[in-house]
Amino acid sequence: AQSVAQPEDQVNVAEGNPLTVKCTYSVSGNPYLFWYVQYPNRGLQFLLKYITGDNLVKGSYGFEAEFNKSQTSFHLKKPSALVSDSALYFCAVRDVPDKLIFGTGTRLQVFP
Amino acid sequence: EAGVTQSPTHLIKTRGQQATLRCSPISGHTSVYWYQQALGLGLQFLLWYDEGEERNRGNFPPRFSGRQFPNYSSELNVNALELEDSALYLCASGSTGFPTYNEQFFGPGTRLTVL
DSSP: EEEEEEEEEEEEEEEOOEEEOOEEOOOOOSEEEEEEEEOOOOOEEEEESSSOSSSSOGGGGGGGEEEEETTTTTEEESSOOOGGOOEEEEEEETTTTTEEEEOOOEEEEEEO | OOOOOEOOSSSEEOOOOOOOEEEOOOOOOOOEEEEETTTTTTEEEEEEEEEEEEEOOOOOTEEEEEEOOOTSEEEEEEOOOOOGGOOEEEEEEEEESSSTOOOOOOOOOEEEEOO
């Protein structure tokens, strides 16, 4: 069965510093991986996806993610964090037929 | 382009009642997905509808059901409500068309509270 794990419940970072939100995956076959963000009392917003191709995926709001097959990881990164990036981040993998399996979420807190 | 819309925003019911949640997908999307986000349980897949048919179902009891209409909008019905059904119910829509295939676009959710 497909699964993703987000090992950190919360990540704290100072504004302007680089941020990383970790995700590891376990899949049979080629992984289809996603990152979503959820702001308070809102639905999920799509950030980026990895289907195939370049291991570095660029997404919305300056976020990027690095797909690492040998480490089965798909960490979300941003070179310079903003206070407005504070939110709940979910990693997800596509399972067949056509559903998303989500990680438990990581709360990102960016301090001014 | 309008996004996924859900109604109502909030819904308060008592145990044993029925709840009906509605979702309108992005124009051109034929698939609708329902997820439950309950406190402490994370995001769990509920149902997938495509072209009017139920295509996949998560590990939920039969009292969770739904349908998709010819205009691709969808309803989620929860019968015999239990306290643990209190959650944010998220609807997403998707398309098989390039380049957004495999992506699911989420609505703002319906907050269901069961008293």
